[in-house]
Structures are given as structure tokens and as C-alpha cells.
Amino acid sequence: MSNKASDFIEMTVPAKTDYVGVVRLTISGIANRMGFAFDEIEDIKIAVSEACTNVVNHAYTDSEKGQIRIGCGVYDNRLEIMVVDHGKSFDYDDVNKSLGPVEGKSVEQLNEGGLGLFLIESLMDKVEISGEAGVIVMMTKYLHRDEVEENVDRTSPAPTQ
Amino acid sequence: MNLQISHEETNKVHYLTLSGEVDAYTAPKLKEMLVPLTEEKNTQIVIDLSNIDYMDSTGLGIFVGALKSTKKNDGTLKLRGMTERVKRLFEITGLTEVMDIDNEVKGEAR
Numbered sequence: 001m002s003n004k005a006s007d008f009i010e011m012t013v014p015a016k017t018d019y020v021g022v023v024r025l026t027i028s029g030i031a032n033r034m035g036f037a038f039d040e041i042e043d044i045k046i047a048v049s050e051a052c053t054n055v056v057n058h059a060y061t062d063s064e065k066g067q068i069r070i071g072c073g074v075y076d077n078r079l080e081i082m083v084v085d086h087g088k089s090f091d092y093d094d095v096n097k098s099l100g101p102v103e104g105k106s107v108e109q110l111n112e113g114g115l116g117l118f119l120i121e122s123l124m125d126k127v128e129i130s131g132e133a134g135v136i137v138m139m140t141k142y143l144h145r146d147e148v149e150e151n152v153d154r155t156s157p158a159p160t161q
Numbered sequence: 162m163n164l165q166i167s168h169e170e171t172n173k174v175h176y177l178t179l180s181g182e183v184d185a186y187t188a189p190k191l192k193e194m195l196v197p198l199t200e201e202k203n204t205q206i207v208i209d210l211s212n213i214d215y216m217d218s219t220g221l222g223i224f225v226g227a228l229k230s231t232k233k234n235d236g237t238l239k240l241r242g243m244t245e246r247v248k249r250l251f252e253i254t255g256l257t258e259v260m261d262i263d264n265e266v267k268g269e270a271r
Contacts, residue, residue: 053219
């Protein structure tokens with residue numbers, strides 16, 4: 001497993017609903033290029049949209065002109081997507097280091113996203129949330145190129161929380 | 162990246178056919194159309210989702226809100242024609258338990 005992204009794509013868009021679809025389409029293009037299956041691409045699209053929608057709805061007050069920063073790390077075996085809601089242009093490797101496992105508190109704060117965050121966690125393979133400099137949602141989807149039907153349980157309902 | 166909504170009323174049943182995308186951007190349009198219908202007394206609403214290309218939790222939230230509102234006003238809300246993708250979202254979130262869903266009627270039939 002390589003730890004250095006082979007490519008990195010960064011995007012900054014205004015924190016408005018208008019741009020959520022633009023981000024979704026861009027990420028979809030990247031995932032498609034990497035060879036993800038149709039269903040996986042759809043999962044990634046939803047997860048990214050949820051993270052961006054959370055930023056639009058919760059990160060800024062009405063008077064603030066906020067931004068959503070999206071960073072994509074393209075690896076041999078996975079796509080890492082980071083959605084950040086404020087702060088300066090970020091150094092991907094630095095921000096990456098500051099992420100730990102999800103801690104109860106920051107999830108609690110984010111829970112007003114409700115189903116959105118739950119969907120992100122259901123649809124992606126790994127999700128980390130950090131609340132230090134704004135909110136950072138870091139999500140990973142692995143490429144399952146050479147594996148046979150490992151998602152047999154994908155349409156089963158989620159366990160009750 | 163848009164949402165089209167068509168609305169027909171037959172025998173006091175409101176039929177909404179959605180096509181395109183339901184996300185945070187198109188959500189206000191859907192709400193604007195749907196919320197007043199859910200507030201009518203004894204309303205019956207049937208929403209066809211067979212032409213939905215994309216939906217996320219914003220859409221789920223709207224349907225949950227619409228369900229609550231119709232129940233409060235002694236009405237019914239039925240969703241039908243979900244694609245596998247949309248169906249999966251309702252399953253993951255457990256909403257198949259609470260919503261009235263009829264996926265027998267597929268989009269091709271209309």
C-alpha cells in the first residue's frame with residue numbers, strides 16, 4: 001500500500017448549493033478515470049455531496065462568504081477525498097497527519113447533518129472527521145479491481161443505531 | 162444538474178413525476194411544490210421516482226418531512242418506481258420501514 005498520493009487535485013468552490021453538483025461531477029470524473037465501478041462512483045458522489053452540503057448548511061453564517069475546499073488524493077489502490085470548510089489553502093500531507101480516528105465529540109457536533117453523515121459512513125470504506133481548523137471530513141474508497149463480489153451485502157439494511 | 166417536476170391531479174390524487182437530480186440545490190423547488198400538497202386535508206400523493214438520476218439525504222429529508230405532514234393532515238404519501246440506487250438509499254437509512262413504497266410500477270411503464 002503506497003502512502004504518497006500519485007496525483008492530487010484541489011478545488012475551492014463557494015459554499016453554496018449551486019456548486020455541490022459541480023464538485024460531485026468532478027469527483028465522479030476522477031473516480032471514473034481511476035476505474036471504479038458504476039455503483040462505487042455513485043456512492044462516492046453521494047458521500048462527497050453530503051460532505052459539501054453539510055458545509056453549505058452548517059459551516060458559515062449567512063453573512064459569511066464561505067468556501068468549500070476539496071482535496072482528492074489519487075492512490076494506486078484508493079481515492080481519498082477531503083472536504084474542508086474553512087481555513088487557508090491546505091497542505092494535503094499536513095492536514096492528513098492531523099487526522100485521527102473519529103472521536104465521539106466531533107461526531108456529536110456534526111450530527112446535525114443527520115442522515116448525511118450517516119450516509120457518508122455507510123457508503124465509504126473509511127471516514128475520519130477532525131474539528132480543529134473548521135471541520136475536515138476525510139473519506140476513503142478503495143479500488144476493488146481484482147476482487148469478486150465482495151459487496152454482496154450492499155443492499156442489506158444498516159444495523160439499527 | 163436540474164430537477165423537473167410534473168404534477169397531475171386525477172380523482173383527487175396528486176401524481177408527481179420527478180426527473181433529474183434531487184440535491185441541496187434542487188431541494189427548494191421540490192419543497193415548494195410538495196409541501197403545500199402535503200398540507201391539504203386527506204390528501205393523497207403519489208410520487209414517481211423512476212427518472213431520478215441522483216438523490217442524496219436532502220431528498221430523503223424532504224420525503225420524511227412530507228410524510229410527517231401528510232400524516233398530520235390524514236393524508237397518504239406513496240413513493241414508487243425507485244431505481245436500485247435510490248432504493249438502496251432508503252434501505253441503508255432504514256426509511257423503507259416507515260415510508261409507503263411501491264416499486265412494482267417501473268418507469269418504463271409510463
